[in-house]
Amino acid sequence: MRIKAFLFGLAMLGAVPGVQAQEQPLRLVMNNELQTLDPVVSPSVVTRAFASMVWDTLVAPDSQGVMRPQMLEGWEISPDRLSWSFKLRPGLEWTDGTPVTAEDCIASIRRWGARDGLGRQLLEATSSLDATGPDSFVMRLNRPFALVLEALGKTATLVPYMMPARIANAAGTTQITEIVGSGPFVFRREEWRPGDRVVFYRNARYRPRSEPADGLAGGKVVHFERTEFVSIPDHATKIGALQQGEIDYIERAPLDFIASLRRDRRVVVTPGRGGGEVMGALTFNHTIPPFNDVRMRRAAQQAIEQSDVVASTGLPPDMVQQRCHTFYMCGTPYATEAGTEALKTHSMDRARALLREAGYNNEPIVVLHSRDSALIDPITLVAVDQMRRAGFNIDLVSTDWSSVAQRRTNRSPIGQGGWNVVPLVWTGFDMPDPIVNPAMVYNCANVYPGWWCDQRQVPLLRQFSEEPDPARRREIAAQLQALAHDHVNVVLLGQFAGPAVYRADLRGVLDVGFPVLWNIRRERR
CATH class of the missing domain: 3.40.190.10 (Periplasmic binding protein-like II)
Known part of the structure; x- marks a missing residue:
């Protein structure tokens, strides 16, 4: 009614x-x-859509991926590329009528950088960030960082939207309560x-x-x-x-x-292609049993047959990839086969053997199912069926996305509202390279639900952020993917259009x- x-x-x-x-x-x-209004607190794509309406960014990518000035008038870079001077364009105002200042931008960058994976990398490479006038500021780096503009114009969640300093400073890592926009x-x-x-x-x-x-x-x-x-x-x-x-x-x-x-x-x-394509993923709670054991995660990895998952979408054949095991989306510049050998033929027998090796004793596995999502709902049901056939005892909790989004931040044991598995979808917009890809960049950051940490990946993420040579970046990205599959940061469910x-x-x-x-x-x- x-x-x-x-x-x-x-x-x-x-x-x-x-x-x-x-x-x-x-x-x-x-x-x-829409549940959470703060784009620094929530990685939800609906929060990003909300935020793009009310806030603006310093730079933004054009249709070719080239970073262009947005709130900025322009910038200058020192010959050694360790000093970046930024100038705001004139006439920028907040919705409360006050002017946008350099101090606002500095506070916004610092707040975003405290939580975002790429933002943390940028701030670790920054020795100082200071206003040089009401509408200008300078960022001085302590080491080479090849992705300054890519960070400030980042479009994958979490996005560095600009907010008033009084709001950004007061909120810190908690949710903002006042919405004063620049967009x-x-x-x-x-x-x-x-x-x-x-x-x-x-x-x-x-x-x-x-x-x-x-x-x-x-x-x-x-x-x-x-x-x-x-x-x-x-x-x-x-x-x-x-x-x-x-x-x-x-x-x-x-x-x-x-x-x-x-x-x-x-x-x-x-078309739903390019940035509009979607990758399904099983995200695990790495901090509590049983998926704190890599053998359990590998068992789930072996249980999944992607072609059956993407078939559940009912999409026409031209809108699905039968199998795609690259973390960077098939058909993109960073797509690679590194680390995928064991995934090309899934094996229920291997999945069951891994469960036995891990000592799994039929404990219930709590899977949070977003039944109201046109994308997540069908792929979840197929993935859960495959896990059950492998021997996982699935407790499927079917609810709406808002409830899932709330509960997936809970790090408590199962009896206190925790969870084991959350199926998600990420867009190609969010996954093009390791420094923005949510399945990689939040490694050991302790801020993204799932909370995985593989120390082998930490130095490679830093190397990627510092490397100016595109060919060498692709090599590092391939190494990171091989490690992510070995550690099973997440299990990829398949790639399909999301028109x-x-x-x-x-x-x-x-x-x-x-x-x-x-x-x-x-x-x-």
């Missing part, structure tokens, strides 16, 4: 006489519910109804760059006064709402609807791997 009433309300709003198409809100359905939209907290809708308005104080939008770089021009993330958990209902024009955009098209949506002229299905779908009357939609709602216009009828 709540869904029907919600859709009736949307229809009535759209039917108000005299309301022009461009004045109607732009409505997006996210794959998961193209204003979050209306008083209109936020969790489980129903998140409301944004165009930020009248925001000054877009003059360049055309290109990837995540360029001008973030907003053409709608009001934009909403709306909640419609039922897949058939959200598709019906899209087809009838009651919503405009679905972040992840329900997979079993793709074939029919491709034939519907009212909508556009994105979005939106109304065909929208123009200017940027397909960057996650939804961004600037640059979009609605065609007048």
Whole structure:
């Protein structure tokens, strides 16, 4: 009844006489519910989508992956590349009307860097970070670091969004409580109804760059006064709402609807390739039994047959990879076969032998299942079935993503709300190389749920961050992958497209791997 009433309300709003198409809100359905607003605390992709609306970054990648100035006017680099001088572009304001300053940026970088894997690497290489004026600051390095701009323009979670210093300094590593943005939209907290809708308005104080939008770089021009993330958990209902024009955009098209949506002229299905492709993964709690034993993780690794997992999505053949065992996504520059020999043919017999070697005694394995996720739900059910056939005693806890996101941060034993396995999906946007890949960069960082630590990987991550030569970087990435498979940081479930779908009357939609709602216009009828 709540869904029907919600859709009736949307229809009535759209039917108000005299309301022009461009004045109607732009409505997006996210794959998961927004729960946490702080992008430094939560690695959730819905939090990143929220954050990209209300905060901006110093630099951003264009569609070719080249880092361009965003909040910055520009930068200068010393000949030895150990000193970076940054200048903010003029006219930047927070949504409370105060100017953006260099001190704000320094505080934001330090807060983000305390938690993010790449950010920690950058701060460890930084000897000082000081304001040289109200709109300029300098970063001095204590050793070579080849990825300064890549860090400051990072798009994989956690993203270094800029916040006021008073908020960043006060919050530290705890969640922020006040949302004061620097981006193209204003979050209306008083209109936020969790489980129903998140409301944004165009930020009248925001000054877009003059360049055309290109990837995540360029001008973030907003053409709608009001934009909403709306909640419609039922897949058939959200598709019906899209087809009838009651919503405009679905972040992840329900997979079993793709074939029919491709034939519907009212909508556009994105290719879901590149940054929009998805890798499923089993993440383990490495800190408590039984997956603190690598033999148990290797047993799960042997139990998984990726072709069966990706088949569960129901996607057309051109949207799945039958097998992909690279941590960097197949078809990308860093893709490698290193360390994959034992994975190319899965073996239930080998999985069962490893369980016996580990002394597994049929203890329940708590698996947190996000049944409301169009992507996570089907692959979880197949992966769990494969683990059961190998001999794991699975206790499947089926709930919504918001509950999973909360519980997966719990490091307690099972009896106190802990967990053993959480199936997730990561986008290609998050996995292109080891220094941003969540399955690698958080190694021994003790901040990412799963909390794995392989000391062999630590120096290689540092070497990758310092290495300027692309060929040598690829070699280091291959070594890291071999170790990650050997240690079983996570088990890869397979790679497949994760297309979005939106109304065909929208123009200017940027397909960057996650939804961004600037640059979009609605065609007048």
